[in-house]
Structures are given as structure tokens and as C-alpha cells.
Amino acid sequence: MSRTDPRGLLIVGASLAGLRTAEALRAQGFTGALTIVGDEPHRPYDRPPLSKQVLTSDGPPPGAELPLSGDLEARWLLGGPAVRLDEGTRTVTLSDGTHLPFDGLLIATGSTARGWPADRPAPPRGVFTLRGRDDALALRAELVPGRRLVVVGAGFLGGEIAAAARGRGLDVTLVEAGAQPLQRAIGAEGGAFMAALHREAGIDLRTGTTVTDFRSSADGRITGLRLSDGTELPADSAVLALGAVPGTGWLTGSGLAIEGGVRCDPYLRALRTDGTVVPGVVAAGDVAKVPQPLADGTALALGHWTNAVEQSATAAHTLLNPAAPQPYTGVPSFWSDLHGVKVRSVGLPAAADEARVVEYDLEARRLDIAYHRAGRLVGALTIGRTNRLAAYRNTLATVGGVAAGRRLTNTRTGGVLLRRGRL
Structure with a gap:
């Protein structure tokens, strides 16, 4: 591709x-x-603050806009989503009928919030999802001290919303289908630690149960x-914090492999x-389903901020x-x-078949877990131990490295097993 091709390059997705x-x-x-091209009318903004600073702020909401380079020299088409990709003619069609030809295309349409199942009666007014800026502002208006909020889903987003609401003085119940929050993502040990943090903050955590239906008043408001x-x-x-759905609906019929995201090769x-x-x-960000060496080459779509940032250089290089x-x-x-602690992770804890607890100290709010797959380090999770992540990352970067972790004798503190060791 010429670096000055007259048809130019097209990016569908105006986010990170x-x-x-x-x-x-x-x-x-x-x-x-x-x-x-962007489906929202807003210029690019950062999503992590939406469930944190935007929900917890008073007065005008803090800006989450991403800074724009003055020499980007791009044409912005905002407020109208893409609805079709035609590979044969190499064009993308927008919702208003505009046809955009391209020589190179980046698919970066991210994901949308998973809503209430379509085969059930629609939720009443007062039931929200959180994905975009407008969602966050609408939800923030509901976070009035003393009111009762139920958050359905105790994943990272659900936990952050619950923590933000509790910090604003609401009576918060957090409902989770699994035995522990985040158990599929970080395992039983990490999930138990997160559960303890929620309950310590005064959140009523209900695990092992799901929502079957809603009650509402005569005017259609949730009760x-x-x-x-x-x-x-x-x-x-x-x-409803039930996870995310990759933004691939507009690619139906395009011939692309789009189950669970846009299937990509290692070059995106x-x-x-x-x-x-x-x-x-090419594809990048939440929508890209990319082979992961830490999961033995299984293609995964990862909805992480760093993934979106770091894939950009590869996507650009591949196009050019x-x-x-x-x-x-x-x-x-x-x-x-959340709850005043910093939760940090590297690698793919969810790909592990073994979790080795290096440190578990709820009282001091410190957690360190190394995750292994077939004896090889594939991920790590820390709370209050951010300085340990560099060593884990260096090992994971080698892909084939094996952590030299060791398990030590357990001691008991406050009814919680406390394992201490080092890598």
C-alpha cells in the first residue's frame, strides 16, 4: 500500500x-x-473513568476526553454507525447511506453492554447499563445518598459501580451468579478476597443467584x-453489569469470521x-479476537484498556x-x-489451571497470586503489591518462562488462610 494512497485509510471506531x-x-x-467513523457524537474519550471518577464526582462531571494531536489531519464522521462492510468493493456503508471506499481498514468498533435477554419482558424504567459517556451521566443522576441500588453482575465493572455507589452513601446490593465475584477471571482465591472487600465496605453481596424478573410501580418505574x-x-x-458483546453486528454477511469478535491472525x-x-x-481493541500464546494460541477478545493501546502500533504497521x-x-x-485498593494484573489469569497464592493478607489489604498453566506462569494478580508486577511481566514476556514460585506452610489469621512466599 502506498503511504499516500488516494483512497486512503478508514478507521471504523472512534474510541481508544x-x-x-x-x-x-x-x-x-x-x-x-x-x-x-464513530457511532457516538463525541470525540474519543477514555472509558475507565466512567465507572470511577464520573460516578463519584460532584458538580460538573470530570472530562474523560482523550487529547487529540494537532497534526492528525483526519476527517471525523461522528454520530452515525457503520452498518455494512463489502469486501468485494472495499467500501463501508454508514447508517445514513454514505458509502466510504478504502484501501486499508481498521475495525475498532469495541463492544456494547450486554443487556437483559431479549426473550424476557423488558426491564422497567430505572434499570441501566454502563458503556458510554451518556450512560455514566444518566446513572450518576440516580446515585442519591440513601437510595437503594442493585447491581447485577460482580465482575470488574459491576464491582466498580457498586463501590462508587456505596461511596456516595447508597444502600447497595451486588448480585452474582457465581460462587465468588470474578471467579472465572481470577479464580476462587482472588474472588474470595474481592468478596471480603465488598462486604467490608457495607455492600450486601449475594452470590450463587440470578435475577429472574423485576417489579415496578404503576408508572413503570422499578421498585x-x-x-x-x-x-x-x-x-x-x-x-445490569452482565459483560460485553463485541461490536460485530455491522459485519454480518461480510464474510469475516466474527464469532465472539473479529477473528485475527497474530498480525491483527x-x-x-x-x-x-x-x-x-485489520482489527484492534475489544473487538479483535487474537491468538494468545499464554493460552496456547487460543484466540481471545480481551476488553482491556492496555490491549487497545498496545495493539495500535501493530495494526498501523500491518496496514502500511x-x-x-x-x-x-x-x-x-x-x-x-475500588474500596481504596489498587487491583493490578498481568497475563491471563483466566487461562490458568492452578493458582498459587503468594500472599493473602486481608487485614493489610495485600494479595499476590501467580497463575500457572501446565506448570508455566500465565498470569499474576496483586492488590497493594503493584511493585511486584514488573517481575511477573518480564517472565510472561518470554512466553515459555516458568515462575520459580514456591508454596509455604499455611498460617491462620482471622479465619482466612494466609500463604506467604516469594517468586
């Missing part, structure tokens, strides 16, 4: 991955036409929820349903150098801040 890839394209020497264990919870409002090139590469089309692409080799990572 799209913006960072646009910047990387310019930094890598592309001087041609660059068009960025409560019914759980699968028979419990009824009063509520002034509720939030989009693949067809037959496994062949689509020339000049189709004959000499370079694989994406970033180590996944994520973070969360």
Missing part, C-alpha cells in the same frame, strides 16, 4: 483503539487521507427485583470464515507494510481501583 492507531499511522509515516433463590430485593434503581489481520486473510483489513507484518506480542494487563 481507533484514535491510537490513527496516531500510530501518522507517526509511522502515512500522509494520505485518513477518515475516522424491586426477584432472585432465583426466591429472595425479593427492593430497589430504587438497578444496573482480519480472517474470513474459511481462515484466509482479508487483504488490507502488508508484505512485512510484525506479530502483536503485548502482554495483557488490566487494573481496577
Whole structure:
């Protein structure tokens, strides 16, 4: 591809991955036409603050806008989503009928909040999801001290919303289908630690149960929820934090492999349903389903901020150098801040078949867990031990490295098993 191709490059998705890839394209020497399409009317903004600073702030909400480079020289088409990709004519169609031809395309349409199942009656007014800026502002208006909020789903987003609401003085109930919060993501030990933090903060955590239906007033406003264990919870409002769905609906019929995200090769090139590469089309961010060496090459779509940032350089290089692409080799990572602690992780804890607890000290709010798969380190999680992450990351970057962890004798503190050791 010429770096000054007259048709230019098209980025569909005006969020973090799209913006960072646009910047990387310019930094890598592309001087041609660059068009960025976004379904929201807003310029790119950061999503992590939405469930933290935006919900907890008083007065005007803090800005979450991402800074824009003055020399980006892009055409912005905002407020109208893409609805179709035609690989044969190499065009993308927008909801208003606009056809955008391209020579190179980045798919960065992220994900949307998973809503209430379509085969059940629709939730009443006062039931929210949180994905975008407008969602956060609407939810913040509901967080009035003394009101009752039920958060459905105790993953990272649900936990952050519950923590923010509790910090604002609400009566918060957190409902989780699993035995512990985040158990599939960080295991039973990490999940138990998170559960203890929530309960210590005064959140009513209900595990092993789900919401079956809602109760509402005559005017259609939520008044409560019914759980699968028979419990009824009063509520002034509720939030569904049931996970995310990759933004691939507009790619239906395109010929791309889009189950659970846009299936990519290690160079972030989009693949067809037959496994062949689509020339000049790449994906990055939440929507990209990329082979993960730490999971033995299984393709995964990871909705992490760092993933969106770090994939941008690879996506740009692949678009500009189709004959000499370079694989994406970033180590996944994520973070969360809730109840006054910093939760940090590297690698893929969810891919592990064994969790080795290095430190578990609830009283001091310190946690260190190393995750292994077939004896090889594949991830780590820390709370209050951020300085240990660099060593874990260095080991994970080698892919084949094995952590030299060791288990020590257990001591008992306050009814919680406390394992102490070091890597």
C-alpha cells in the first residue's frame, strides 16, 4: 500500500483503539487521507473513568476526553454507525447511506453492554447499563445518598459501580451468579478476597443467584427485583453489569469470521470464515479476537484498556507494510481501583489451571497470586503489591518462562488462610 494512497485509510471506531492507531499511522509515516467513523457524537474519550471518577464526582462531571494531536489531519464522521462492510468493493456503508471506499481498514468498533435477554419482558424504567459517556451521566443522576441500588453482575465493572455507589452513601446490593465475584477471571482465591472487600465496605453481596424478573410501580418505574433463590430485593434503581458483546453486528454477511469478535491472525489481520486473510483489513481493541500464546494460541477478545493501546502500533504497521507484518506480542494487563485498593494484573489469569497464592493478607489489604498453566506462569494478580508486577511481566514476556514460585506452610489469621512466599 502506498503511504499516500488516494483512497486512503478508514478507521471504523472512534474510541481508544481507533484514535491510537490513527496516531500510530501518522507517526509511522502515512500522509494520505485518513477518515475516522464513530457511532457516538463525541470525540474519543477514555472509558475507565466512567465507572470511577464520573460516578463519584460532584458538580460538573470530570472530562474523560482523550487529547487529540494537532497534526492528525483526519476527517471525523461522528454520530452515525457503520452498518455494512463489502469486501468485494472495499467500501463501508454508514447508517445514513454514505458509502466510504478504502484501501486499508481498521475495525475498532469495541463492544456494547450486554443487556437483559431479549426473550424476557423488558426491564422497567430505572434499570441501566454502563458503556458510554451518556450512560455514566444518566446513572450518576440516580446515585442519591440513601437510595437503594442493585447491581447485577460482580465482575470488574459491576464491582466498580457498586463501590462508587456505596461511596456516595447508597444502600447497595451486588448480585452474582457465581460462587465468588470474578471467579472465572481470577479464580476462587482472588474472588474470595474481592468478596471480603465488598462486604467490608457495607455492600450486601449475594452470590450463587440470578435475577429472574423485576417489579415496578404503576408508572413503570422499578421498585424491586426477584432472585432465583426466591429472595425479593427492593430497589430504587438497578444496573445490569452482565459483560460485553463485541461490536460485530455491522459485519454480518461480510464474510469475516466474527464469532465472539473479529477473528485475527497474530498480525491483527482480519480472517474470513474459511481462515484466509482479508487483504488490507485489520482489527484492534475489544473487538479483535487474537491468538494468545499464554493460552496456547487460543484466540481471545480481551476488553482491556492496555490491549487497545498496545495493539495500535501493530495494526498501523500491518496496514502500511502488508508484505512485512510484525506479530502483536503485548502482554495483557488490566487494573481496577475500588474500596481504596489498587487491583493490578498481568497475563491471563483466566487461562490458568492452578493458582498459587503468594500472599493473602486481608487485614493489610495485600494479595499476590501467580497463575500457572501446565506448570508455566500465565498470569499474576496483586492488590497493594503493584511493585511486584514488573517481575511477573518480564517472565510472561518470554512466553515459555516458568515462575520459580514456591508454596509455604499455611498460617491462620482471622479465619482466612494466609500463604506467604516469594517468586
